[in-house]
Amino acid sequence: MWSDGRDSVFANNEDSPIGDESVFTFVPASAAGYGYFYMTFPYLAEPFMAGYPQGGLNEKGLAYDITATPLVNQVEVVIPADTPYSGGNIMELVLKKAATVDEAVALIKKYRASENIRRAAGVSEFRQMQALLADSKGNAAVVGVGPDGELAVTEKAGKFRVVTNFSLAQPGNSAVTEKARYDTATEALKGMKKAPVSAMRSLLAAVHVEGMASTLYSTIYDLRSLDITIYNFHDYEYAKKLDLKTELAKGAHSIPLAELFRDRPLFALRSMKEMAASVRSLQEKYLQGQKELDACPKTAK
Structure with missing residues (x-):
């Protein structure tokens, strides 16, 4: 995220295992709250x-985005018994009810967890x-669990804020120690006097990942104009541009990422999906073989 107080830009690479299918969902304003859009992986095997x-x-x-931050020594978020339930997903509630970072942080601290989880x-x-x-307005903050189990808030310092997959609240307890992407993004943002889409695109390209877990899509939001720029599977030469106001005016709807980029088939994406499917099939066969082997009667030596 970068802001000089006049322009505010938010950019994200979504890194996930190959085969996860992304869907963009638009929800118009109502008596319940503001209009918004969000991205999901509806078909993940992990239930929560x-x-x-x-x-x-x-x-x-x-705007917001989340990053996974596995810890070496797990710290659970303290949830006092009198903490109210959120009534749904806590981050969707943030989009529905909060207009500023301060309001969003207050909501997260109030509920501390999504109700279903x-x-x-x-x-x-x-x-x-x-x-x-x-x-x-150019404000930014990162919310994560601190070493005491309380939700810790790391404010933006200067014009920008970078996050990757190590915990800003507990860097010494983070299972992820790789900081190359964080350092690369930090150095790039330090020198920016303006942050047009082209500059943020170059930054996203510099820190994208490839392999069985890859950058599946990238987004850039102009937080003032509400323009959304989307790239598919780290193909930074071709973008789709959406206007949030226009999409919300269409009513509630969802757009699968694959449908949005149907006119731009990518050989690399197709081949990686085929490889990922083959690997998963081999893993399943191996696990099934292990189960059958374990079920066989053991012969005494």
């Missing part, structure tokens, strides 16, 4: 994260994730 809003933007120019497991998703929040 299937359909979890990975990031999004609302009509007030509030808390009721099912008694924990908060912030135990292993952090959320970068930014608004049209």
